Amino acid sequence: MNYKTQKGSALILTIILIAVLSVMTASMMFLSQSEAWSSYNYKLMSQARDAAEAGINRSAHFLMYDYTPPDPAGGADPLANYNYQIPCGTDYPYPVQDSGVCSDSDIILSADSDVADNYPNGTVQAAYLAAAQGTLDAGNQVVTYETSAVLLGMRALPITGSINPKLFQRWEIASKGTIAGIENAEVEVSAILDQTTDPTYGYTLKGLSEQCDPPGLVFGGNTMTDSYDSTPNYVGMPGYDPTAPTCDPAFPVTAANCALQESDGNVATYGSMETQGGTVDINGSLSTPRTGVGDCGVNNGVDNPDVLEDGVVELTQTPPMRDPDFPTLPTPLLVAQTLPNNALTCPLIVGCSARVPPEKNKFNLAPGAYGDLSGGGGAAKEIHLSAGTYNINSLDLGANVTVVIDNGPVILNISGCTSFNADVPPTACAAYMAAPLTTTGGSFTNASMDPSNLQILYAGEGELQLRGTSGLAAMIYAPSAHVETVGTTDFYGAIVAYTIDMTGTSAVHYDRSLENGAVSPGPFLLQGFTWKKF
Secondary structure (H helix, E strand, O other), X not given: OOHHHHHHHHHHHHHHHHHHHHHHHHHHHHHHHHHHHHHHHHHHHHHHHHHHHHHHHHHHHHHXXXXXXXXXXXXOOEHHHEEOOOOEOOEOOOOOEEOOOOOOOEOEEEOOOXXXXXXXXXXXXXXXXXXXXXXXXXXXXXXXEEEEEEEEEEEEEOEOOOOOOEEEEEEEEEEEEEEOOOOOEXXXXXXXXXXXEEEOOOOOEEEOOOOOOOOOEEEOOOEEEEEEOOXXXXXXOOOOOOOOOEEOOOOHHHHHHOOEEOOOOOEEEOOXXXXXXXXXXXXXXXXXXXXXXXXXXXXXXXXXXXXXXXOEEEOOOOOOOOOOOOOOOOOOOOOEEEOOOOOOOOOOOOOEEEXXXXXXXXXXXXXXXXXXXXXXXXXXXXXXXXXXXXXXXXXXXXXXXXXXXXXOOEEEEEOOEEEEOOOOOOOOEEEEOOOOEEOOOOEEEOOOOOHHHEEEEEOOOOEEEOOOOOOEEEEEEEEEEEEEOOOOOEXXXXXXXXXXXXXXOOEEEEEHHHHHOOEEEEEEEEEEEEEEEO
């Protein structure tokens, strides 16, 4: 055998094997290094993105809680500085622009060194600059965020309980997260910030109590809900016609001839609904965050689901309803005001005058400020109200007073104070009455059957006692109060209150036109997140 040849072949194979192993080792080293760098770069990018998202949240917090929108009445930041509704050619400006027609200058708040600000109010811009930039510690790294916000849209909407409309804005927020140095990273994140709106009177009845006791809604004594539409010319009708029959939604072909429809009598509560005997028929659904059935417990929303024609709808959010503004300018009076008996006029009550032609025990009240107004017993009396705002401390109709709505909208702002706070003018009660509105057989007459022509607002925690009335058409907004209509024959419109007791009320008729009326501010919504690496 040729051992020398074999030794040479073995040496060559060994050298080749060593070379292959060396290449593999080097490859593994490079692969490991690449993986390490990739992991490190991803870490840097993630830290930069986290910083950018922190900037989004910081900017959104400023816009939600620290920012004051433009003032429709003028002031330091007048609405006139913003072009949000003047057409530019055939289109409305988008985004919102500064004052002038089609100026092409977007409204921008900026705390980003690369984005120029264009906000009309310097104080607001300075506050945003201080709030919407900063640094964060990420291990050994220092991450910087800078943000800017472009005003995409703005609309002024009437708000229940406020004499001034509220501006609802839509912002596009962009935030840049940066890690400086040799090993750097930069990420931009953008999002859209909206404030949602809810129709204030989106339900027949809405009880805001979140508790089992007291329940938000109580029904009993042969009560039912349904709906109608007071809008003129609705399906060929001149508005609500009480002489037309009630129709079943199963037969829509007859809908044009129906005054009332056995549908859309939806109710809602943030807590529970209770039935107390008799026949209860809710021609609609119950909306509540509770979905269980039975005696009220942690998750039980209704004790008798059989009364619900359309079942239970789960509420995923329970936005708070703001109390109405305290009535000021003019401020209600802390004085008793009693209507006279067998008189043509009422000279002791400022704002009260005779009818034309004069009629005994029938009086006109002009919009303005009144105290504790009552009928005082005796002969039957009528109070006639016309369109405007009435700031009244309390109203007691007793069994002998009828309030007649001649034309509307009539807004009754009830303060319900026994004393005012020390502010000038007063901004709240120092002490409250137990029941600032009572009827007990008296009544309201709103011949239009349009609930928006009689709006009753109350910010206190007392009781509104609408007992024994018949055919009341109104919108009642008392988010901290208890409202009861015990013994009422028919109620037309909608009620928002902390707790509502409809025991003995024969029927509650929801006006579907209220869905398109005044709104309440809903929660803010941050959506449409996008991000990119630079």
